[in-house]
Amino acid sequence: MRRPPNQFYSEFDRETLGRRENTDHRSPFQVDRDRIVFSGAFRRLQAKTQVFRPGEYDFYRNRLTHSVEVARIARSLCERLNAHRDEFTVEFHIDPDLVEAVGLAHDLGHPPFGHIGERKLNRLMEMQGGFEGNAQTLRILTDTIYDQRDGRTGGLAPTRALLDGVLKYKDLRRELTAAKGAPPSHHFLYDSQDSVRAFVFGLEQGQTPPEPVAKVRSIECQIMDWADDAAYCLHDLVDGARARFITAEKLNRWELRQEGLDALEADALEKLRKTLEGGNLDAFAGRKTGMFVEAARLVPQKNFLSAKTHRHAWGLAIDERVQAEAKLYKRLATELIFRAPAIQQAEFKGGRILEELFNTLADHAFRRVHQPLCLLPEEAASRLALAANEADRWRILCDHLTALTDAEAVRVYRRLFDPDHGGLGDLV
DSSP states (O other): OOOOOTTSSSSHHBBBBBBOOOOOSSSHHHHHHHHHHTHHHHHHHHHBSSOOHHHHHHHBBBBBHHHHHHHHHHHHHHHHHHTTTTTTTTTOOOOHHHHHHHHHHTTOOOOOOOOHHHHHHHHGGGGGGGGOHHHHHHHIIIISSSSSOOOOOOOOBBBBBHHHHHHHHOOBBHHHHHHHSOSSSSSBGGGGGGGHHHHHOOOOTTTOOEEEOOOOHHHHHHHHHHHHHHHHHHHHHHHHTTTSSSSSHHHHHHHHOOOOOHHHHHHHHHHHHHHHHHHHHHHHHHHHHHHHHTTEEEOOOTTTTTTTTTTGEEEEEEOHHHHHHHHHHHHHHHIITTTSSSHHHHHHHHHHHHHHHHHHHHHHTTTTTSSSSOSSOOOHHHHHHHHSHHHHHHHHHHHHHHHHHHHHHHHHHHHOOOTTOOOOOOOO
């Protein structure tokens, strides 16, 4: 028997961007989750860099395993929050399927080669609207996650609640450019996504939001964001330790260079040092993940959407001591892992590959060379041919590069520039 709809959510929350067939047993949020899990865009995350390039180190996290872990932590957070508020019942609660879907989708827009890929594409697309991973996630969900045919959208027909949940950043690029006097380097939406943002907010096309939107986040978005913090600040440390970027000796040297560590930070470093010496990294990460989950509580919040949807009537508050510990782990990961020469060299190489691919494909796709060649795959070339304008053509080229896995980008690069590579068996 089908259960009655959860009263925490209204038809406003369940409304979809695009038409969706009715199902007889799944909620709209379960459909969101299932369509993400069974998409090619989600599977491709298994071959995209989290910290270490896939295949370079064995048994380390990639974007797919990271997304699964974020979704699992987010669902645990949701279940705990639901159990600790008297207002929440079987008929009125934060939906764990929705929270899980948001966690699974949050990194869909990341390009190959990790954060260097995101920074490189933003620079290369500077005159064509920029590139941003969260904005690209939104574009995938609304436009490209499924095949496009005859110029029609290939989006998920996602619910408003799902889109709001993945949107950590809601300012348009042109708004931030006008406010700061220069294009932003990150944390923006594409200007072409104005209509999608209007749908998320329940506004008319072109209507200005009644208040600044930078901090307007639904409870599901806040849960995902804290789960993401927990996953990467703890699990990057574990992977970094296994790859010997972090050892007890290196931790000691790092600590000696720090000034003004407080008692909480010193205690956290001591416990981490003992873990590194003992080697029980998974147990350490498990205990800390539980601590991160238990550090969260619900508080009332107000913004221009809080009277319209319960999703914006509640916010997430995190214990300050746990927030400080998470910040410490992020510093460690940044300084001992991400700034390590081996990781920086890999980033440099990935950025160079992506830049040369972008420029070469653009030269031929946009006929900057005499007698251009057909270098793009048929699907991308067909989408370019159907593009309505020049801006769309650039965005479609960027979509193609963003979708590549690390290995695909390397193979295409070698096929184009390595004279000893490129037999028919190597074609993607």
